[in-house]
Amino acid sequence: MNTFGHFFRVTTWGESHGKAVGCIIDGCPAGLEIDEDFVQKEMDRRRPGGEFSSKRKEIDKVEILSGVLNGITLGTPISMIIWNVDVDPRPYEELKTIPRPGHADWTYYAKFGIRDWRGGGRASARETVARVSAGAIAKLILRKYGIKVFGYAKEIGGVEFHVENAEKAFEIAEKSPIRCPDPKKEKEAEDLIKKVMVEGDSVGGIVEIVAQNVPAGLGEPVFGKISAYLAYALMSIPSVKGFEIGKGFEVSKLKGSENNDQIILKNGKIRFATNNAGGILGGITNGEDIVMRIAVKPTPSIAKKQKSVDYEKMGEVEISVKGRHDPCIVPRIVPVAEAMVSLVLVDCMLLQGLIPRSFTGRT
Amino acid sequence: MNTFGHFFRVTTWGESHGKAVGCIIDGCPAGLEIDEDFVQKEMDRRRPGGEFSSKRKEIDKVEILSGVLNGITLGTPISMIIWNVDVDPRPYEELKTIPRPGHADWTYYAKFGIRDWRGGGRASARETVARVSAGAIAKLILRKYGIKVFGYAKEIGGVEFHVENAEKAFEIAEKSPIRCPDPKKEKEAEDLIKKVMVEGDSVGGIVEIVAQNVPAGLGEPVFGKISAYLAYALMSIPSVKGFEIGKGFEVSKLKGSENNDQIILKNGKIRFATNNAGGILGGITNGEDIVMRIAVKPTPSIAKKQKSVDYEKMGEVEISVKGRHDPCIVPRIVPVAEAMVSLVLVDCMLLQGLIPRSFTGRT
Amino acid sequence: MNTFGHFFRVTTWGESHGKAVGCIIDGCPAGLEIDEDFVQKEMDRRRPGGEFSSKRKEIDKVEILSGVLNGITLGTPISMIIWNVDVDPRPYEELKTIPRPGHADWTYYAKFGIRDWRGGGRASARETVARVSAGAIAKLILRKYGIKVFGYAKEIGGVEFHVENAEKAFEIAEKSPIRCPDPKKEKEAEDLIKKVMVEGDSVGGIVEIVAQNVPAGLGEPVFGKISAYLAYALMSIPSVKGFEIGKGFEVSKLKGSENNDQIILKNGKIRFATNNAGGILGGITNGEDIVMRIAVKPTPSIAKKQKSVDYEKMGEVEISVKGRHDPCIVPRIVPVAEAMVSLVLVDCMLLQGLIPRSFTGRT
């Protein structure tokens, strides 16, 4: 259950304040050139830093321990490790037996009868480091096929961002400390985040992810729908409470004649006049952009007083959560969401036989 | 990919206008009493009928071919078959090489280079018959543990239904031909459906599904989050374009202090003061009700003129979709959604070791 | 666990004296022409008949219920059903609570706390009918690539059969009622079988299976070795107690210099001077013939008096097993073993990307 994927399988491990986090990729085609700079850049996109994020200082340097010889993949498992550098479990000690509201503390304890109290352990967003490292390898494969996966904030704390062109939105957002693609609304959102920081509170938001140049035919009938697979992938990210594709929940207000994308010929190819479907019909890609959105809840770690129960003393208590937290996790979830979508796409392309087992000439 | 589940595995098969549809359940505990009346009642809840649904007449009688002896499960695969009775592929003949907008016709053809043109084949909602039969067995297991799974329409064509108490809402909805839980809004929604029927059009909506008395501790860390699993299960249903849990997309507008459910003692047990999380924290159940919603698109089959392309002649055409279709699929998706949620819950309970391999005394 | 395969997945169901047995193939490429005559011929090769086998009369007619349109596969699940015709559970009634020695009666009961007493239920060799039907589809795929899978008896009741050329051995064996490839030893083996029949006893033997024209590179490193996979496949057949590949257990008596197959050039291609490895090195095919043998135990159902325990009365009893049984199951296991090997090969070829998702031109 710590493994993701059917063919391109990623297994992640590691606790937030343990020695390290890491992952193994099994099923990566042989003969792939590993651009380590690119991998590191992806890691940096997720790394905390700046005034709107956690003050934990991690360099997040990826070390590749196996599966790669002279920069080329061997077809064997790629083991990647990221050592935890700035570990400090002390702020969590006083909450050893007191679950934090909005966190997985209580549910892990209910499940396992034991829990890693050091900053959420395995349930911490620190775990997503490993996802991004694996996603970077997936992106290296996708880029051989001209497939792009990118995301940006679509809404923060109720402030909606307008997006006309997804690619441009991404470019703008990458320069924004809160990954806002809408310069007209950026200050409003930033001010809101600053305000809740002062209040010891947090805000949520919506992230939009787009995949371009995806070939038609990906996804499997019935239970293996790529829309279901993408939902699974994105809902597995901590703090995500909703997923929609294309028009999403808006379809509830549309008629069939409004929602159906008309089928047309464009440059001699079968295409769709609109993309309300978000690139997927019957769970299989139709060649148009895949457009998805996820709902991200406000960071549960807040300084404001909250109620909880000490499960050893079985008494109610009031707590204030310390440690180093993001007042809004939306910006840093973007690269994680991109990573998950990239993993899904590579996996589906392998299942569809569009990616070979080896990029060298032999096979 | 036509198999769902890890431990309680359901494999479905069959085309809409083929001989039959069916499923195999592998991993059902032995010693379970099969209440065939209950199974049939579940089938009937999904069956077309009434003025708001398709005119196809299917009796949907489930025949159990294996895995059950004298009404008791053996622990071996349960094979269930539902013969297709009212098969009529003729209306689809003229669209043999013309994909219908909003349907999987084009994507299946892009994937397989061949497609069953007889009413969508495998991509038809007819496939969900098999899901409901398997879900009925899952419900028989859940009911041994007092777990209830039910759903109702939450919105149809933009008409929102008010729900105060989920259980009562379900009771009311079950008596409504459109599964509306809000008597004040029922006529408005029905009139809307009638209107679009006359126009040769269709409408979408939102379905809410609730699971009660679910034990804390279900779901697996990281990729096996039960929220991700539920999203996967429900997004695999034809026509579903969005999924949310608890507050869902509304979290974008909330602060952490508003969204976090405070932890309290209730009758000496750890519980939550509110249920914004929808019963799940960190991907693991917390003992509160699981509350989910899915967005259902308007039925793509509409009589209104639409544009498409004949992929053999590679020429644009105008079509009108015939056959027997639901103007609004929302009411009939309810039992399908319940079935999928039930499958997930049984699977997670088996994974957690809460359901034995056999209900008889021996093991 | 009633499913076999990763990509080309076969799920079987059905009890020996239930209504029917059958299977679903999920993952069969689209566009495959189904030669129903060939499928039926494979079924007939396994069917009881003749003086050396069970007297149960089954026609074993395969009915395809889904996944095929006008004789061509759609890429969707192929559901096949074989109705049980000559069902007669009466001889088993007196053994309802008395497990038969050498059978799975006791172990199924220990596992599930309930068992199908009607002729072994799911543990009966009747289950292998479904394997052969699936294997026939696999063979149809393999034959597109010139790959042949065949088997014959290598030993019966201690009588060893000499084989010089595997293909010729197969041809001879197919004409022998006991699948003996060695005309000089056939009578000796037949006489032995007749003798044990008279004694109310049975004999075992060894089956050899050969796969020819298998491309190099099949199988996965470490746990996915094709040798391990073939062992798994063949050991899953009822009554099989041993598996070996190439020189098998004889390697214990060889030196490295004797056992290593020297690598040579043959017609400009890398080949091996001998084939002690049985076509597999490091768990991956090397392009030579795959040669395997399995040990088949004597049929446990014998008329001779045996000791058992009535598990309800918890008292020791003496029994004589009635019903219709093969005095030697070796000849009828041959097509089952071929089926399992064929399933493995198709699965590995799909994993290696050597078989497309569709045989039509489109994908």
Next chain:
Amino acid sequence: MNTFGHFFRVTTWGESHGKAVGCIIDGCPAGLEIDEDFVQKEMDRRRPGGEFSSKRKEIDKVEILSGVLNGITLGTPISMIIWNVDVDPRPYEELKTIPRPGHADWTYYAKFGIRDWRGGGRASARETVARVSAGAIAKLILRKYGIKVFGYAKEIGGVEFHVENAEKAFEIAEKSPIRCPDPKKEKEAEDLIKKVMVEGDSVGGIVEIVAQNVPAGLGEPVFGKISAYLAYALMSIPSVKGFEIGKGFEVSKLKGSENNDQIILKNGKIRFATNNAGGILGGITNGEDIVMRIAVKPTPSIAKKQKSVDYEKMGEVEISVKGRHDPCIVPRIVPVAEAMVSLVLVDCMLLQGLIPRSFTGRT
């Protein structure tokens, strides 16, 4: 494919002369006390050393990176790493494009179009280090249930060892440098190994593995037979060419009346008078000892001159394999085989619901 197990899943990684090898265990129950001394002792049992094994000097110290807090498992993935210390790929440089007979060099190249020439890379027996570390954790679980798994050499280079009592045999073998359980034959076997060492050659053998106190009811019907699973597990070990259970290949020479284990009452419990079945009937354990044997081929790395082909120059060559190798791998395969059997047993017990998700009181 580098993952083993359904519930208790082990993923291994690492090349022979890379930085490290390691594994991740996913699905280990929470609350298990990790006895690190025991783990290290298991590692030491496999480690090279002594006059009959490879001269590579590895300390094989296991470092646990995650999943364990204060010596207790958390239920999250256990990542274990073993750094490669005595790495020396130089002897392999001259064979960069020349596959060694009996090795996976050619087949890996045929599969991936690239291969790690440094001592076999992933196909090296070095990979089994990770199996033993995972197996040690499995043994810690089994020992809570009184289940013992042990092995010894049964034959080396044709010299057969007599065993009367399996447990005693193990005790004796553990003190023998070649894991010989038969003091009368030990010198003969050792002299043989010394002789082939001098000749620059190697020998094979047979290993017997026994599992005691295994509960009845483990294993799944049809494809999930525990006998098939054990065969899969043991055949996945490098150099293993055959597997048999109970009487194994000898069943070919037995009659049903000789082979069937009679069912009797022993201390009021259903047991078997003999154990020809090796503890398994119909693929499910019957409560008797599981007794298995595997055929181990002679080490392919030999100094003697051998023929091969340089696949870049496509010319035949003569080679002598250097590096540090075991003249007989049998003794060192014993702990690896025990590890694989232990993994299977823990996995089957979890599937059967006999091991909880957590050993602490809560769940």
